[in-house]
Amino acid sequence: MQFDQHLWNIIKNSRYLSDDQKKVVDPVISRNAFMAHLKNLLLSMLADEREDPLALIIRLFAGLSRQEDLLPRFNFAHFCGVLLSYYFSKAAMTFMFTGKSSTKNKLLHRNLKVTKWVQKWYEGDVWDVNDSAHQTLSIVRSMHARVGKKMAALNDDVVYISQWDMVLGQWAFVGPIVLCPSLVGLHGWTNDDYDTIIHFWRTIGYLLGMEDEYNLCQGSYNQVLTACEKILHKEYKPVVEKSDPISVVLAKNSTEAMSMVVPLYTWPALATYIYELVGLSCPVEVGIIDNICYSLIHFMMTFLIKFDRVRVCVNAN
Numbered sequence: 001m002q003f004d005q006h007l008w009n010i011i012k013n014s015r016y017l018s019d020d021q022k023k024v025v026d027p028v029i030s031r032n033a034f035m036a037h038l039k040n041l042l043l044s045m046l047a048d049e050r051e052d053p054l055a056l057i058i059r060l061f062a063g064l065s066r067q068e069d070l071l072p073r074f075n076f077a078h079f080c081g082v083l084l085s086y087y088f089s090k091a092a093m094t095f096m097f098t099g100k101s102s103t104k105n106k107l108l109h110r111n112l113k114v115t116k117w118v119q120k121w122y123e124g125d126v127w128d129v130n131d132s133a134h135q136t137l138s139i140v141r142s143m144h145a146r147v148g149k150k151m152a153a154l155n156d157d158v159v160y161i162s163q164w165d166m167v168l169g170q171w172a173f174v175g176p177i178v179l180c181p182s183l184v185g186l187h188g189w190t191n192d193d194y195d196t197i198i199h200f201w202r203t204i205g206y207l208l209g210m211e212d213e214y215n216l217c218q219g220s221y222n223q224v225l226t227a228c229e230k231i232l233h234k235e236y237k238p239v240v241e242k243s244d245p246i247s248v249v250l251a252k253n254s255t256e257a258m259s260m261v262v263p264l265y266t267w268p269a270l271a272t273y274i275y276e277l278v279g280l281s282c283p284v285e286v287g288i289i290d291n292i293c294y295s296l297i298h299f300m301m302t303f304l305i306k307f308d309r310v311r312v313c314v315n316a317n
Helices: 002-013 017-030 038-046 054-058 065-085 091-098 102-121 132-152 165-178 192-205 221-242 245-256 267-277 288-302 310-316
Strands: none
Touching: 017 054, 017 221, 065 192, 065 267, 091 132, 091 165, 091 245, 102 132, 132 192, 165 192, 165 221, 192 221, 192 245, 221 267, 221 310, 267 288
């Protein structure tokens, strides 16, 4: 297993090199990666004693044991959903308009901020005006209104951050959980579990200003499941298949920004994963290292995360 540890360290540390340097290093790693077993490589990653940046994002999640156990997987599901939502050109334009997605550093800051705020929603009391959960929700709602008003001045006959836009955004946080639970590490869920998460996001939608008739999470689990499937096939799949260049660049940059925190998040690896979530073949070229990263993420979410000791290890980091 010593070789696997060395390989993981090389892959991890080489992600900080410039693109030109990676072009020299990556082929060398690829030619010598055949000796590594994927399972051992993943174990090497989990056993890393260095203060790894991965700990930054995992430490964002704390609270009760049930929440602590689920939040890292929710975070992964939400990030995949947000990447898919970028494929809507209007959503991508809105994100770019704020100026908070213009650089990778700004994208990283925004991604981590969203992660932290969603954590507050899960752990706090969203109805208590003195709770940070409610306060951050109010900030998001005000921001939506402010950005929508500013973008109306563009006079392009487009309504930005409309009720329907909010439906598509809500799908990004709920759709992967409801439609592809095993791919985001959720195994053995009961209808009560789904009812709980659906009720939670119905409440979040309401507090963000969604009208009941537009709230994707309005209704029973089966009704929400049907609605999510319809949006997947009628809205998400067509735009992902079309792949607007600006949207792809935003998704790519956002992933590469997060790779500074989670080294496994290479764009080809995550692109392959999100395309799998919507049932499409990924057009992004995948190298050996990217394939290793994808395989590790897939193996973790679909198999390893089922075991208590693995979840404890992930949560402890």
